[in-house]
Amino acid sequence: xxxxxxxxxxxxxxxxxxxxxxxxxxxxxAIVGSFTFLNKKSLVGDAIxxxxxxxxxxxxxxxxxxxxxxxxxxxxxxxxxxxxxxxFITTKTRIKEDTAIGLILSVFFGIGILMLTVIQKSGNAAxxxxxxxxxxxxAALTGNDLVTFGIVAIVLIAIVLVLFKEFSLLAxxxxxxxxxxxxVKRIELILTSLIVLAVVIGIQAVGVxxxxxxxxxxxxxxxxxxxxxxxxxxxxxxxxxxSGLSGAFISYTAPAMPTGPWxxxxxxxxxxxxxxxxxxxxxxxxxVRQANIRKTINDENVLxxxxxxxxxxxxxxxxxxxxxxxxxxxxxxxxxVSILKRLHRHGYVDKNENRWALTEEGRNRAQxxxxxxxxxxxxLTTYMHIxxxxxxxxxxxxEHLLTPELEERLEQQLGYPKVDPHQSNIPYNN
Amino acid sequence: xxxxxEIHDLTVAFDRKPVLWNIDLMIPQGQLVGVIGPNGxxxxxxxxxxxxILPLSSGYVRMFDKPLEDVRERISYVPQRxxxxxxxxxxxxxxxxxxRYAKLGLFKRPRKADKDVAMDCIKKVGMEGFxxxxxxxxxxxxxxxxxxxxxxxxxxxxxFMDEPxxxxxxxxxxxxxxxxxxxxxxxxxxxVVHHDLQSVSQYFDWVVMLNTRLVAAGPTDxxxxxxxxxxxxxxxxxxxxxxxxxxxxxxxxxxEENIFKP
Numbered sequence: 001x002x003x004x005x006x007x008x009x010x011x012x013x014x015x016x017x018x019x020x021x022x023x024x025x026x027x028x029x030a031i032v033g034s035f036t037f038l039n040k041k042s043l044v045g046d047a048i049x050x051x052x053x054x055x056x057x058x059x060x061x062x063x064x065x066x067x068x069x070x071x072x073x074x075x076x077x078x079x080x081x082x083x084x085x086x087x088f089i090t091t092k093t094r095i096k097e098d099t100a101i102g103l104i105l106s107v108f109f110g111i112g113i114l115m116l117t118v119i120q121k122s123g124n125a126a127x128x129x130x131x132x133x134x135x136x137x138x139a140a141l142t143g144n145d146l147v148t149f150g151i152v153a154i155v156l157i158a159i160v161l162v163l164f165k166e167f168s169l170l171a172x173x174x175x176x177x178x179x180x181x182x183x184v185k186r187i188e189l190i191l192t193s194l195i196v197l198a199v200v201i202g203i204q205a206v207g208v209x210x211x212x213x214x215x216x217x218x219x220x221x222x223x224x225x226x227x228x229x230x231x232x233x234x235x236x237x238x239x240x241x242x243s244g245l246s247g248a249f250i251s252y253t254a255p256a257m258p259t260g261p262w263x264x265x266x267x268x269x270x271x272x273x274x275x276x277x278x279x280x281x282x283x284x285x286x287x288v289r290q291a292n293i294r295k296t297i298n299d300e301n302v303l304x305x306x307x308x309x310x311x312x313x314x315x316x317x318x319x320x321x322x323x324x325x326x327x328x329x330x331x332x333x334x335x336x337v338s339i340l341k342r343l344h345r346h347g348y349v350d351k352n353e354n355r356w357a358l359t360e361e362g363r364n365r366a367q368x369x370x371x372x373x374x375x376x377x378x379x380l381t382t383y384m385h386i387x388x389x390x391x392x393x394x395x396x397x398x399e400h401l402l403t404p405e406l407e408e409r410l411e412q413q414l415g416y417p418k419v420d421p422h423q424s425n426i427p428y429n430n
Numbered sequence: 431x432x433x434x435x436e437i438h439d440l441t442v443a444f445d446r447k448p449v450l451w452n453i454d455l456m457i458p459q460g461q462l463v464g465v466i467g468p469n470g471x472x473x474x475x476x477x478x479x480x481x482x483i484l485p486l487s488s489g490y491v492r493m494f495d496k497p498l499e500d501v502r503e504r505i506s507y508v509p510q511r512x513x514x515x516x517x518x519x520x521x522x523x524x525x526x527x528x529x530r531y532a533k534l535g536l537f538k539r540p541r542k543a544d545k546d547v548a549m550d551c552i553k554k555v556g557m558e559g560f561x562x563x564x565x566x567x568x569x570x571x572x573x574x575x576x577x578x579x580x581x582x583x584x585x586x587x588x589x590f591m592d593e594p595x596x597x598x599x600x601x602x603x604x605x606x607x608x609x610x611x612x613x614x615x616x617x618x619x620x621x622v623v624h625h626d627l628q629s630v631s632q633y634f635d636w637v638v639m640l641n642t643r644l645v646a647a648g649p650t651d652x653x654x655x656x657x658x659x660x661x662x663x664x665x666x667x668x669x670x671x672x673x674x675x676x677x678x679x680x681x682x683x684x685x686e687e688n689i690f691k692p
Binding site for chain 1: 478481482483499502505506507509513514515518519520521524525528531532534536537538539540564566580584
């Protein structure tokens with residue numbers, strides 16, 4: 001706990017650097033990655049991430065030190081080559097994109113690991129720490145490195161802001177973008193370069209193996225919460241920043257621990273929470289909506305049966321035993337009583353001992369259901385020429401769903417008919 | 431009559447396989463034009479090639495007697511509704527504002543005036559009740575009207591529309607046709623890829639009948655005849671299809687290189 005307080009107080013300048021750096025790197029990766037997500041190119045991010053490893057080794061071999069500029073340049077070059085190769089393979093051969101990505105990803109990563117091993121065995125003292133690029137080490141973000149990586153991150157964010165309108169249009173409707181004369185090829189080139197750069201700087205914190213997670217997961221999580229693209233990008237960068245900060249904390253308190261896996265665990269947790277809890281799009285919200293629909297259907301079905309029982313002797317307010325309802329449509333008695341109790345609570349039925357009767361409101365609601373059911377049966381037989389014995393199930397669903405507006409259109413189109421295809425009366429108000 | 435669109439000896443190939451052969455076409459200004467033909471006839475390909483979205487294997491396209499690049503601001507394109515993912519995080523207003531991007535140019539944000547134009551166009555298509563609705567929450571007809579509003583926001587003189595009536599209810603179709611009529615009354619030219627043969631003579635002044643080659647083009651009264659319909663929908667040119675397939679298999683270029691180009 002002490003270490004958390006110490007970390008969050010930011011008194012140690014080293015902590016400040018590392019925390020600030022990690023947040024900047026992960027947030028900028030998340031922002032650029034959001035466009036990969038919207039373009040449905042999530043796998044491409046993964047391919048680039050793995051393909052930068054040989055570039056880093058190459059940069060190191062040529063510079064002889066872990067000069068950040070050399071490493072970034074090397075990584076940028078091999079990252080780009082991998083993309084060009086994927087493009088080449090998909091257009092010039094019959095191999096599909098997913099196969100091409102898998103192919104390129106493994107080949108480049110294999111070469112990268114090979115080079116890394118050779119460098120490590122070479123006894124070059126300067127190489128120590130190069131392997132941090134595999135799984136990330138936020139704590140290494142200090143001094144010169146931080147300045148270089150930080151500048152790249154800020155440039156990334158600035159370019160995204162300037163070209164936000166163009167990038168979004170391309171992600172939504174590329175043909176239209178071409179039709180208004182946007183330089184689509186050039187804008188795509190810029191976006192791809194940004195993705196490669198985002199990967200290159202992100203791997204310092206996350207590492208090549210898990211880099212795709214920080215590109216894609218924040219955007220995927222953010223999408224659950226909003227339908228506004230600007231809010232989505234803000235949330236994605238916030239989620240990225242939170243995971244980056246927690247990664248930095250882990251790296252600070254447990255220096256032997258690689259940062260990447262921790263960042264991935266945090267961002268994945270955020271994604272899972274979004275997946276379940278987000279309003280409207282989240283799983284729980286969908287589940288609740290479904291449950292409510294089922295409740296409404298059950299309620300209305302019971303009201304309908306009470307109404308139909310009433311029709312038989314032209315009196316809708318006679319109290320009925322549950323067994324009378326069950327004789328019309330099978331229910332477990334317990335379930336039926338719980339539905340009746342709910343209807344009672346809402347004021348649609350009155351209770352007298354063990355008997356239940358429609359209230360005025362209950363009768364109105366039931367009458368509307370019965371009316372829509374019979375109108376829909378008539379619509380299906382008249383306009384769609386469906387046999388009268390096939391229309392009942394359809395109408396059973398539609399009766400709970402129809403909006404008042406559609407109900408009115410249905411009535412008008414059919415001309416307020418008196419009876420349905422089975423010669424049952426269609427009840428109207430007044 | 432002034433020409434809105436001239437297509438000269440246009441051939442378009444996908445993967446070496448020609449899908450449009452040597453189209454020659456001229457469309458006068460101020461007409462409501464229907465492009466008709468069976469599935470796979472190359473209707474969408476024709477307008478995409480005209481808009482420069484697809485590369486041409488041969489031929490050229492001129493609009494208002496100028497190359498496309500010189501008059502692009504006067505041309506608007508409405509893609510097929512299914513060509514985009516409607517789950518994109520955008521509202522109706524966001525999409526319609528895209529119609530202003532061509533006038534705005536790179537880097538610039540939409541201004542207040544652009545929003546005014548967008549709102550005006552949204553009203554014209556009767557979508558004012560849905561301005562902030564997320565686009566996946568719209569019905570097919572509403573999505574189509576959103577696309578139409580985006581095209582209107584471009585304030586163009588020549589419109590290409592790829593199946594604007596697909597997935598649209600009867601009332602919306604009627605409203606759209608009325609709107610297109612108003613546009614042609616203001617001397618704008620509207621070219622529409624259309625599927626429903628029933629309504630062709632009722633909607634269009636001019637028809638283009640297509641089946642991988644141009645069967646006929648001209649005023650609807652004289653061109654939309656039983657004979658031309660038979661040629662468009664009936665006679666599949668099997669030999670032509672087989673030759674195209676062969677070019678695809680053998681990787682043959684659809685034009686020899688270094689030939690004279692205008």
